[in-house]
Amino acid sequence: MSAYSCNNNKSNGYDMCEDTENEYTYEKLMKIREFLAERIHVGIICGSGLGSMGEAVRNSVCIEYKDIPSFPISTVQGHKGRLIFGYVSDVPVMCMQGRFHYYEGYPLSKCVMPVRLMKLLGVTHLIASNAAGGLNPSYKVGDIMLQKDHLNIMGFSGNNPLRGPNDGVTNLVRQLGMEDDVHEGVYTCMGGPNYETVAELRALKVLGVDAVGMSTVHEVTTAKHCGMKCFAFSLITNICSIDYENGEEATCEEVLDVGKSKETILKVLVENVVKFIGEHSNNE
Ligand SMILES: O=P(O)(O)O[C@H]1O[C@H](CO)[C@@H](O)[C@H]1O
Numbered sequence: 001m002s003a004y005s006c007n008n009n010k011s012n013g014y015d016m017c018e019d020t021e022n023e024y025t026y027e028k029l030m031k032i033r034e035f036l037a038e039r040i041h042v043g044i045i046c047g048s049g050l051g052s053m054g055e056a057v058r059n060s061v062c063i064e065y066k067d068i069p070s071f072p073i074s075t076v077q078g079h080k081g082r083l084i085f086g087y088v089s090d091v092p093v094m095c096m097q098g099r100f101h102y103y104e105g106y107p108l109s110k111c112v113m114p115v116r117l118m119k120l121l122g123v124t125h126l127i128a129s130n131a132a133g134g135l136n137p138s139y140k141v142g143d144i145m146l147q148k149d150h151l152n153i154m155g156f157s158g159n160n161p162l163r164g165p166n167d168g169v170t171n172l173v174r175q176l177g178m179e180d181d182v183h184e185g186v187y188t189c190m191g192g193p194n195y196e197t198v199a200e201l202r203a204l205k206v207l208g209v210d211a212v213g214m215s216t217v218h219e220v221t222t223a224k225h226c227g228m229k230c231f232a233f234s235l236i237t238n239i240c241s242i243d244y245e246n247g248e249e250a251t252c253e254e255v256l257d258v259g260k261s262k263e264t265i266l267k268v269l270v271e272n273v274v275k276f277i278g279e280h281s282n283n284e
């Protein structure tokens with residue numbers, strides 16, 4: 001029995017009387033980590049120019065990537081480079097305002113490190129977004145494509161693509177009256193940083209790609225590997241032309257402008273998807 005007085009308050013499971021050593025063992029720390037990890041539920045990754053989705057986070061605490069030990073920094077336009085912790089629709093979230101791209105010089109293992117971190121911090125559901133060029137002729141600039149699948153071109157040597165539609169979210173889109181501007185399609189990630197040539201776009205079309213970007217595939221692959229549920233979508237910021245005579249290459253400015261013009265609807269979408277996850281996940 002310890003010599004110090006005991007208030008017998010075990011309401012948080014901590015029993016001062018039994019804790020005679022005042023030592024924080026690895027096991028004890030892991031228990032604390034597990035407890036805290038249960039408090040963060042949804043991870044959100046904002047794509048290029050889509051950082052305003054972070055404004056959907058309430059009671060937020062922001063941490064700059066540059067202030068986090070060993071964290072990479074965002075080097076491209078339209079990525080603020082900070083983590084936001086807080087609540088969306090009363091669901092605890094962590095949101096990346098800025099992701100890491102392979103073309104920035106980071107290996108894929110570094111690009112996906114934050115997804116692993118999310119897993120360690122308790123995230124069970126990932127919402128990954130990106131700006132992408134539309135290849136499907138029925139897509140317009142400003143449309144949203146829900147990623148029903150992806151083509152892991154960079155991983156042709158072995159990674160499995162994500163499969164399967166998410167009926168629940170498809171219904172949600174209908175409830176929000178967004179179905180005219182929302183599609184389900186196949187996304188692929190090119191290495192970048194340059195946009196695709198006409199010949200490459202023609203090849204991607206033959207392969208069944210509906211929208212092309214430079215991210216997300218490896219994040220979703222990692223999240224699935226960690227056992228998270230994923231919802232990924234693309235904002236179509238430009239139409240990819242496969243016509244040598246009339247086509248124009250996308251510019252970074254138009255990509256960011258379209259993201260800005262869709263700020264409100266993207267915030268509504270992310271709020272409702274997080275709410276949906278909160279209501280349907282039984283606190284997994
Ligand atoms: O995928 P996110 O981060 O949205 O960025 C997309 O937009 C940039 C091109 O303008 C590329 O980095 C492409 O991947």
Ligand code: HPA
Pocket residue numbers: 131132133134190195196212213214237238240250255
């Ligand atoms: O057309 C595109 N290609 C690749 N990445 C992109 N990100 C936005 N638009 C595009």
